[in-house]
Amino acid sequence: MxxxxxxxxxxxxxxxxxxxxxxxxxxxxxxxxxxxxxxxxxxxxxxGCEKKDMCITNLKTSNRIIHDKLEIANYMGDYFSNIGSVIQNEVSRGGCAVNINVNPTSMQNGFEFVPCNVEEVEKIVCSLKSNSSGVDGLNLKAFNYVSVYLLPVLVHLINLSMVKGHFPSELKRSKIIPLHKGGDPSEPCNWRPISVVLQFMKDLKKMLLQTSLSVPQKSDMQ
CATH class of the missing domain: 4.10.810 (Virus Scaffolding Protein; Chain A)
Structure with missing residues (x-):
């Protein structure tokens, strides 16, 4: 009982x-x-899966093993920068290249730039979910506190950049963080890059995407 x-x-x-x-x-x-x-x-x-912060303590290259932190950072930067073209060449040699034929005349006078406004940029900023800081240390939470003052300036810079077709090189800075995919951590191919960019870059990219998506509707692209 x-x-x-x-x-x-x-x-x-x-x-x-x-x-x-x-x-x-x-x-x-x-x-x-x-x-x-x-x-x-x-x-x-x-x-019960704890996040593990992996650090590259040594790196295998084609002819030696690197231990110096600065040398590892420079090597990984070069590796991430060139891996795209390396893969493209391998695909081309395998006979899998894709040719896209675009008629240049179809793009003549097909793009019409429409300046963005405060409401559009504010909507883009609100759609960004990440609260992580950019390479400049500015995150969305900090931006929102002073957005009423910064949004008009941001709109002006975005419109000016698209009108001039120029993006200041100072704003192209980013911090590359390697994330371990698995396998031997000393092999460069077992890491993938995450690019931490400026908050302004995120806003501009979304604005450019919206603008470019409207191009097919205003042109005779086939």
């Missing part, structure tokens, strides 16, 4: 703990809805 009561009480306590835990994580996920970074942090916490 006592054993049965103990088992019933134990099962009740375990079920209560399980339900409380489920409700706790469901509420946390609801609060972090739309925040991909924090959502994945909660998922890793639930499945």
């Amino acid at each position: 006592i054993l049965n009561e103990f088992e019933e009480l134990r099962n009740y306590v375990n079920n209560s703990k399980r339900n409380a835990k489920n409700e706790y994580y469901i509420n946390r996920l609801k609060i972090k809805e739309g925040n991909i970074k924090d959502t994945w942090g909660i998922v890793r916490e639930v499945i």
